[in-house]
Amino acid sequence: MKLIIAYIQPERLNAVKQALYEREIYKISVTNALGCGRQGGYVHMYRGAVEEVTLLKKMRLAIAVNDDYVEKTIEGIIEGARTGDIGDGKIFVLPMDECVRIRTGERGPEAIG
Numbered sequence: 001m002k003l004i005i006a007y008i009q010p011e012r013l014n015a016v017k018q019a020l021y022e023r024e025i026y027k028i029s030v031t032n033a034l035g036c037g038r039q040g041g042y043v044h045m046y047r048g049a050v051e052e053v054t055l056l057k058k059m060r061l062a063i064a065v066n067d068d069y070v071e072k073t074i075e076g077i078i079e080g081a082r083t084g085d086i087g088d089g090k091i092f093v094l095p096m097d098e099c100v101r102i103r104t105g106e107r108g109p110e111a112i113g
Contacts (some may be wrong), residue, residue: 008089016080
């Protein structure tokens with residue numbers, strides 16, 4: 001079992017969800033996030049004052065999958081999120097020791113579904 005965490009551009013969320021659905025990956029958690037990487041930030045004027053924005057809006061995806069779905073999940077995220085520009089995002093794959101479905105008490109790979 002693995003926990004896949006991805007940071008993507010907000011406007012690419014629908015494309016990523018569609019690419020995951022095509023690969024039969026339906027369970028996903030999405031959170032708004034702020035962050036910066038190589039693209040740094042930008043400077044803009046707001047009510048006559050210069051404002052430097054260093055934390056940019058991102059979407060954080062958390063997807064728990066069984067081992068046989070890891071590559072399909074990564075491929076789906078890349079297909080939906082890639083634009084070729086700096087700031088497309090990152091994917092982290094973490095080992096997951098345990099998963100418990102609260103409703104039934106199932107544990108392990110069966111609990112992920």
